[in-house]
Amino acid sequence: MLKGKSVAATTLGCKVNQAETDSMLDMLSAAGADIVDFEEKADIYIVNTCSVTNIADKKSRQMLHRAKKRNPESIVIAAGCYVQSAKELLEQDESVDIVISNNKKKDITDIVNDYINVRKNEGGDTPAGGEKKEYFIDISKETEYEEMGGHVPVGHTRAYVKIQDGCNQFCSYCIIPYVRGRIRSRSEEAVIAEVTELAESGIKEVVLTGIHISSYGKDKNNEGALIDLIDAISKIKGIKRIRLGSLEPGIITEDFVRRVSANKKVCPHFHLSLQSGCNTILKRMNRKYTREQYFEKCEMLREAYDAPALTTDVIVGFPGETDEEFEETVQYLTELNLYEMHIFKYSPRKGTVAAAMKDQVSPEVKNKRSDVLLELAERGKKAYEAKYEGAELEVLVEEVLHREDGTYLRGHTERYMDILIKAGDIPMPESFVNSFVYVRYTQNGDILMV
């Protein structure tokens, strides 16, 4: 059925969603479809939507409409998180032919084949135009991880491997638990099979991702499952670096730190979500730790590693955030002194507890607070990187950049420092992609291989 049909997809949102789009395309391609760019005219369009903010909802709708406009005779498929949160709206949306909720994406090939079949039997002149088909489940009741197989990326040196789905935390500002459901862990066998395939294809660095990877194994009452999985992955021949996606501070226990630091393939780079340095706000956010506990977790990592790269996310302008509370966060972050901070201005997400809270902070105040933290983040990053002035660093080269001022190799260190290496007269710079090189680091960017 799919032979000769062109399929284009676009992804909104996170790395997990991207991994799921890649898997859907792999399945459709294996069934005979030709994969084309989303900007091209295609027979079938998939928009793997996101619903993390009201803006993400809007963008998801726009992409669906854009696809139908590009080819009015195409089959347009809305999949993923926005489907979960806006089923009724999509039912009325004339641009959309098929609706697929989370945990149903693995059935993409059968779903598309069925649609084409029915349409053919109806005698339709175009593939689209049939009755809208909905594959929708109540995600909050799902207990099984949706296994979609692995995906070997082409032309990338770092591969994102999904190990988990769902979240049980219910932070007051976040819609994710409602659209992704409860925690569901991927089996160790399936993860190992995917990473083995990646390693055989030449991938040296994997990043473990999920919606809440700190919960890995907890649905199976296996508290130590994440570190067991990391150790198992590190035994796969060819894998040189394992990077962990965003972690919850609670995962950092003495046992975890002892085992993770003993595993030399795990990058000394830990992204621990903080969100606020003020206990009253953390409580209103329904985060499950205090600023003191978070500090202690960072100290544990700093004791186990030489200058680990600790990074975080911070939200400014959470409902009711006073000047004093914000100042507490500023003082806290100054003392904490992290490598990188991603600063987000709070944006109310319809359907969450925080969106209905009183005392929403004005955009002007959010902007000012964001500027203060961005400056602090910039200073922290420079100070951290200054420690490596003159040091020899190992870089996994990811790409070659041909710029007006010359040719550069670009890659990251194990601490996720983004390094631009002057290629100068190096012959065939492309041959360095996906190789480890050693450089003498300088903050002025004058970085050469040694």
Ligand code: SF4
């Ligand atoms: S931990 Fe909190 S912020 Fe993260 S996905 Fe779960 S509910 Fe959302």
